[in-house]
Amino acid sequence: MKKEDENLELLFKKFDNQWDIEELNTGHKERFMVKLSSIKYLRNYFLLLAIAACIMLFFGLSLFYNEKNKITEFQFASKETKQTDSIFTIIINKELEKLNEKKSPENKKIIADALKQMKILDQDYEKIIKELERNGESKQIIYAMLSNLQTRISFLQSVLKHVEKNDQLIYIQNEKTL
Template sequence: MKKENKKLDHLFEKFENQWDIEIIKNNHEERFVKKLKSKKSNWKRFVAIGIAASIIVLLSLSIFNHTPKKTEELQFASKETKQTDSIFTVLIERELDKINEKKSPENKKIIADALKQMKVLDADYEKIMQELKTNGESKQIIYAMISNLQTRISFLQSVLQHIENKEQKINIADEKTM
């Protein structure tokens, strides 16, 4: 500790005549407080202007941003038809998720073929929906819609069953070789 004090004393002695010493004027504290207060008022203005500019930007974005919303999904005449479509759509999505979970190098080709077939069934469904838009609900169109949805679900279930059977056969073969 004494060595450190000696080093500091030596340092102060070395630079003793080089210190920048200035005598403070009489009203120094008053001038300092005055400058400090004047800077605060500028800061308050800057904050207020920044907040106002942010509000203007947000308002202009919300007013001038006219992105088309997906309000026009399908205009079904009856709630039952819309409900049927949404239920089947959820079921189809669940089956697709199950199939995608089963992705593996062994199942790659089966899943790719299944997705191609699903695109064909989706295109047929889109044609039925276009027909529904133009001609309105009729028994034939609703039957075609439900039939397409059922076909897609059945198809996905059979693909999933096929994948599971294939995995089971592989597991059984692996057990026999051990």
């Protein structure tokens, strides 16, 4: 170990006159600090730019997926079929609104079960629409579509009647207890 130290000292002595010992110009530290602060500014700028790009990407993707989900109108149907679908859809939506207005703690379970059944009927309807788009209009597909729409409307109407009867029974029971 001692020998290695001696070798190092000899090496330093050998190159003693060749070391760069030039003094730095005045203001070197200030120029260095200015350059360093500009790098920090650029880092912040690129960070903000990256965040803005991510937000724009997220916004663009959400628009794309929302547009994809909004396309419910089928393309291979005739004008009459589209009209019929829109009329029935309006009626179904009104019946659903009526049903949602009847929500109460007593009817909560009935309405939840009805909405589950409506989801099943909606899924069946989506299958019919896909079949319509795939194979075009035929009497069987149109009949299945109309049957599904009528079933949904009559189902909602029967649930509404059941909820109203339930409300009346609760009202009558409350009057008897007073």
